[in-house]
Amino acid sequence: MINGRTDPEEHVSHFNQRMAVHSKSKSLLCKVFQSSLEPVAMRWFDGLREGSINFFKELTREFRARFMTYSRVPRLLDSLLSMAMWEVETLKTYSDKYWEIFNEIDRDFDDVAIRTFKVGLPTKHDLRNSLTRKPVRSVRRLMDRIDEYKRVEEDQQ
Known part of the structure; x- marks a missing residue:
């Protein structure tokens, strides 16, 4: 579950893996995506304007952009x-x-x-x-x- 401190790339990747059997139904992915969110991310999701997202790819792009500050920075050697x-x-x-x-x-x-x-x-x-x-x-x-x-x-x- 994304909690506002989790790497958004990892979250989307885990979500896609869990939903792999439903990957053909992009509208279902959009609807179910919110169930993987915790309060901070849920407030963001609930604040999206109705009709502003048409595709699952758009939703994940917006999600990554919104929570990019939580992205994991790889460690250096x-x-x-x-x-x-x-x-x-x-x-x-x-x-x-x-x-x-x-x-x-x-x-x-x-x-x-x-x-x-x-x-x-x-x-x-x-x-x-x-x-x-x-x-x-x-x-x-x-x-x-x-x-x-x-x-x-x-x-x-």
Whole structure:
């Protein structure tokens, strides 16, 4: 549901996915669209002049324009480059923060992601040593290796 703080592109995309079986009926999409809105966006929708929207494409264009200030700004690669694991931080906490930021970056930087994750670990961390001795070539493999070390860390607590 769009609440005035949600990215309008994501909202329209989710709405279209949920309504895919009805995509041929554009008038139905226009009528049902309002049911996906929360109060802030509903006030906007209710304030539209009658007859001002003729097509679903127009409705979504107007919706995106009205709520564009809520659009998600993709993170820059620099966000990853500045990350480091704190001394008191667990591997789980560090990796959770890392992957959250990684997923907000729009381009494919797997090689940089692998290196920056490793460099962000303390120099004496067992996982860092493992990644130095046996480097991984994909983010999937990195995640698998992290999971192994998180289990070990949890077992030691």
